[in-house]
Amino acid sequence: MIKTLNLIFSPKADIVVIGPPNSGKSSLIAYITGGLPKIADYPFTTKSPRLWTYVHNFSRYTFMDTPPLIPEAAQEINVLFRRAKILLIVLDCTQIEKLDTIKPIIEELEEYFEKDPRRKIAYVLTKIDKIKTQPDISIPHPIFPVSIEKEEGIEELKEFLFRE
């Protein structure tokens, strides 16, 4: 008898970084880890998931950079974060009002991720250097406004990520 097994490989990362195209995921990972992912001012720069490591206080943390979150990619993202401890949702603060199409997908991914209560979800609002007043968004998770350009807000985020 021949049996067919469907094996799903989910790479192990501590922190999985997801978000819409061009929101600043790779820039954030590059800034924190010192790695050199491809960064550009157009969408779909990151074509496939990639792991980046960072050592903080003698502990090693692995970040996963992911391709842009679009409806067609939701299933792939779901597989990628199965072994993660933290899901970091990165949004461009200048594009918040354009989130309608992927909002339900994000909520679905959050629901799946939160099935394990030991896991944490946080939002990062990027590019705050581009706006005068921060958008008023209400989300039941920690929110970290940051600017890679002005090097603002990163320390607060790192404190959250690397808290034991």
Ligand SMILES: Nc1nc2c(ncn2[C@@H]2O[C@H](COP(=O)(O)OP(=O)(O)OP(=O)(O)O)[C@@H](O)[C@H]2O)c(=O)[nH]1
């Ligand atoms: N002004 C400003 N620009 C930023 C900031 N963070 C990222 N960017 C710019 O935003 C653009 C997109 O950055 P990426 O890091 O490639 O975005 P991404 O989310 O990885 O993009 P995809 O891989 O295509 O999904 C680049 O031109 C970055 O320099 C920020 O805090 N402020």
Ligand SMILES: [Mg+2]
């Ligand atoms: Mg990228």
